[in-house]
Amino acid sequence: MPVCVMGEGAGPDGQGTASLTVIPISHISTSSNHAHHSVKGTVVLKGRLVSSPSHNFILKAVLQDDTDSNTSPQDGSINVVLLGTLAKDFSQAVNQGDVVVASGFGVGKSPTALKDKLHPCNLLLSGERAFVHVCQAPPADRTSQQDVKRKRPLLPAEVPKYTYTKLDNLKPGEVVNVYGVVVFFKQPFKSRGSDFCSSLKITDQSQQKISCTIFCGKLESHPQIFQIGNIIRMHRVKVHLYNDTLTLLNTFGFSALTFDGAVGAGVEPRTASKSFHFTEEDRRAVEELRLWAASQVLLPADATLTLSAVQPKMYFDLTCQLLAKATVDTTCTLLRVWDGTRCPHALLKLTVEPNIVEGPTFSEEREKLIASVLVYDNHVQFAQQIKPGDFLRIYNLRAIPGLVKMPGLSSSQSEVNHLSFHLHGGTAYGRGIRLLPGDSPDVQELRRVMEAFQGYDEVSHPDLNDSVLWPPLSPERGASVACSTERTCDHLVEPLTLSKVKRSVPGGVHHVRVQLRSYEPRRLHQALKLYCSKCTSMQDVPDDEHLDSIFSKAAADCGPLQPCSPPTWTLSGKVYIPRELSRRPPVRTLNVHMSAQLLSEGRIKELIFLTGSTLQEACHLAAGYHNVVPMRSSGGHLALLDPPAPFLFRGRKRFYRCKQCSETSVREPTTDGVIDEKNIGEALGVQLLKFVLLMKFQLQDASDTLDVFLWRDAESFFNVSAVDAAAYQEAQDSIRQTLDSLCPPGDSSGRRPWLDVCLTEYRPTEEDTQTFYQICHTSTFKPSCTRTPPS
């Protein structure tokens, strides 16, 4: 067999490689004679074994030279093509991450070098002389870690270049790849044939609206559309003409990725597929579609409402958690759900025989919060598959006032104007139920809302029935994920015990193997700080209560009696504040000033200067406008709000300025590129404050304990950026999960993992006699979990 597997540490066995010289991959060229050379490298990509008529089998791989740090990444990684039996053996014996030595290869010009930016040559391994030696297979637990580490720099040789057809350029009969914004969709439903059917309609910058039908027997292969406005990418759909209208139908090799549609949200593809191509260009395509969609007024509005906002007779989509359910009859199932809010209308409680209810009972107070949803006909089957604790989205739910008559059941409340909810039969209007994955942003948000609900964990009325089940069933909560750390530095020092670290000469770098005994602060938001890189000051992130008061003071200065002249480069207008946000019904409007230049370019959503708003209103408008700068009136002119108020809202992100280092003035930002915190800050004379994470860890080993700080490298430690942690629940949850794994709450040291950590010693100033320690060059990894938070 031409592929030889050797365990780690085994020496060369003379099977053809011992007499060869190992050369760096960068030395490979078509003009050299490599008959007596071999190359050693890590298999960073292993393609699939493909049967080929001419060679029986063919397999492509990419080999990366880990020893030669002097070369560019282009020259350090090379495409390898294996043919025949060797390809088959390689496919079985070699895994991604293995280190192999290849010899007896031919060298050719790589046809993909321009595209994949790898070595200009490729290695051809076929015939009797070709030989592959596996000399180091990583232990199983290291494989995923290596995969994670190598994911980014890896540029697979065989990533096909996909082209995407705009929706006004479809020709009947063509098989195309498309991107679009979802304007209508139905959850997959069972067709009369053999498959599930998804029906959706998409649009793009060409304004064309195209219906698509996806037939697929496997539910998980259907596009995971959660909301109108989601972005979808589909590969291999065929253009059909039906009733004089172009439609798209999936065809062989179909695949779909879907994305959140919100500007500024993470670009995380939703798919069940384990291997899919996703490039920087794809990320751009998603972000461009999001921006475009945000500027379109004609796209349908998302029908999502909370129980607190729903009115009788409305149709709406509800994101909620299933608390209990009961089968009413063959055509009707009762779902008892909650979404973390209180419905202002009394909710109908349908009394059902206790023995047919699946799920707990709740105290009277809590019963008042729970909505009764009756699902009919085709939806009953899906309802049978879900269980209490599941997170759901129910589409086209109807709020029904009054008494509901249910076959075989009596209602304890016969008064009218109690709301219940119906999911009618059929799939019209996208009616249906969808199970939401526990890690989806919607569920994270739902949990946050539930946990923030007043009285959620109130202990003054402990109730036997639900004390264990409220907080409602959250299977993932507190579930610990195996987690450890690895050093990313190249210091050549031997690990020391903590007691030796303490006794060593100050000023050094140490490697230690420790457990995390405790950490501060326990409340994550207190670990977030704002740092000025100019004056190196650090301050807390202001709380909303503080900001509320700054906003209301500024709003008072912007009243009708204080005329204020905006800069000459702006045009002024008004924005309407939705009724539910308005403190003074019926309708509240705010003055805004926009760049005349941007308006003339039709970039109406990009930047507004907002006066007189509350904090809440500024946040609300930041969901619709890309950049919202809150302003006040000062001496008849516009001015920025005083610190610590944020000077800019971008989506959920807030940007702050340093009071000492900013010399503000209201100038127009450059409008030729993307408008963001950098050029807005520059135009306004703002010294941006950077979000940082600051924590104190107490480390322990058998010898001693040691207090250390985590600051400079905190973001790479958690693999989360501080600005994301400030804005996104998901990023905060990721940090929380890491800490919970490193230091399980309420647990003895038994379950705490041992961590490899790099420590640097420092003294804040020359005069300081005390030595501090900081964790550097250390990252956490979760072998069982490779998800990354939004960037």
Add this chain to the structure above:
DNA sequence: GCTTAGGGTTTG
């Protein structure tokens, strides 16, 4: 291997 559905003026 072929078929399925082809949104929609909702209603228990």
